[in-house]
Amino acid sequence: xxxxxxxxxxxxxxxxxxxxxxxxxxxxxxxxxxxxxxxxxxxxxxxxxxxxxxxxxxxxxxxxxxxxxxxxxxxxxxxxxxxxxxxxxxxxxxxxxxxxxxxxxxxxxxxxxxxxxxxxxxxxxx
Numbered sequence: 202x203x204x205x206x207x208x209x210x211x212x213x214x215x216x217x218x219x220x221x222x223x224x225x226x227x228x229x230x231x232x233x234x235x236x237x238x239x240x241x242x243x244x245x246x247x248x249x250x251x252x253x254x255x256x257x258x259x260x261x262x263x264x265x266x267x268x269x270x271x272x273x274x275x276x277x278x279x280x281x282x283x284x285x286x287x288x289x290x291x292x293x294x295x296x297x298x299x300x301x302x303x304x305x306x307x308x309x310x311x312x313x314x315x316x317x318x319x320x321x322x323x324x325x326x327x
Contacts, residue, residue, distance in 0.1 A: 202227045203225065203226075203227045203228040203233075203299065203315075203316040204225070204226045204227050204316075204318075205223055205224070205225055205297050205298070205299060205316055205317060205318035206223070206224045206225075206226075206318055206319070207221060207222065207223050207224075207295060207296065207297050207318045207319065207320060207321040208221070208222050208224070208321060209221040209222050209321060210295060210321030210322045210323045211322075211323070211324070212324045212325075212326065213287050213323070213324070213325055214325070214326070214327050215287060215288060215289060215325055215326075215327055216286055216287065217287050217325070218283070218284060218285045218286075218287065219284045219287065219323060220281055220282065220283050220284070221237070221281065221282040221284065221295055221297075221321060221323075222279055222280070222281055222282075223235065223237075223279060223280040223281070223282075223297030223318060224278065224279050225278045225279065225280070225299065226278065228316075229275075229278070230273065230275045230278045230279070230280070231254065231275045232254065232301055233254065233299040233300065233301060233316075234251065234252070234253055234254050234299060234300050234301075234302065234303045234306075234307045235251065235252055235271075235273065235280045235297060235298070235299045235307075236248055236249075236250065236251035236252075236297070236298050236299070236307060236308075236309060236314060237249050237250050237251070237271060237280075237282050237295060237296070237297055237298075238295070238296045238297075238298060238309075238311060239291075239293035239294065239295045239296065239323075240293055240294045240296070240320075241290075241292060241293035241294075242292070242293075244293075246296075246311060247262060247309075248262060248308075248309030248310065248311060249261065249262045249264075249265045249269065249309070250262065250265060250269055250271045250282065250309075251271065251307035251308065251309055252271045252272070252273055252280065252307060253303060253304065253305050253306055253307045254303060254304045254305075255304050255305050256272075256273055257305055258305055258306055258307055259271055259307070260307055260308070260309055262309060264290070265284075265291075268284065268285050268286045268287075269282060269283065269284050269285070270282070270283040270285075271283075280297060282295070282297075284323070287323070287325045288325060289325050289326065291323060291325050292323060292324055292325050292326075293322075293323060294320040294321070294322050294323075295320060295321055295322075295323055296317055296318055296319075296320045297317075297318045298311070298314035298316060298317045298318070299314060299315070299316045300313055300314045300315045300316065301315070
């Protein structure tokens with residue numbers, strides 16, 4: 202059974218940084234495409250970034266482009282989300298998700314993802 206566990210969330214001041222981790226067990230990360238989603242209060246869930254199995258393709262939603270970076274370490278079965286220049290509008294619960302199809306592509310559509318973590322909360326406040 203594939204399990205995803207997020208960690209690294211917390212409270213940070215505006216302009217600060219956090220690195221989220223998504224630890225995967227029960228399946229070899231090498232065969233998974235992984236994305237990060239977030240759910241902010243009063244808003245719909247949105248896909249913010251994903252990384253292909255080959256790691257040759259990454260996709261970013263416009264609001265996080267140039268601030269967030271997704272990466273993967275297959276040896277550690279872990280995917281990371283480096284978040285820089287955090288803003289109050291980044292406050293949300295962040296979820297990693299994965300699916301088995303694809304190799305050189307990924308998408309930000311939640312319906313493509315079969316496996317989900319429980320989420321980690323990010324708060325940006327002074």
